Amino acid sequence: MHHAPAIRIAQLIYNAAQRRFEAVVEFFTPGIGYPLAIPVRLEVHQQISHRQLTRALTREAQRRGIGGI
Numbered sequence: 001m002h003h004a005p006a007i008r009i010a011q012l013i014y015n016a017a018q019r020r021f022e023a024v025v026e027f028f029t030p031g032i033g034y035p036l037a038i039p040v041r042l043e044v045h046q047q048i049s050h051r052q053l054t055r056a057l058t059r060e061a062q063r064r065g066i067g068g069i
Contacts, residue, residue, distance in 0.1 A: 007026070010023075018043075021053065038065040
């Protein structure tokens with residue numbers, strides 16, 4: 001049985017000077033005692049919806065660090 005990891009946006013800021021969001025996305029996977037923390041930067045419009053931002057941050061973190069988890 002495959003269990004999906006729990007995901008948390010641990011830190012999130014909007015860097016106005018760079019016009020981007022900077023975050024740390026944590027993945028909690030069964031069997032691993034600590035979260036896998038992936039730093040992410042996204043250059044998107046500041047007015048993006050919360051749902052779209054969460055989805056984009058999660059996808060970018062998966063692309064950068066966890067691949068098939």
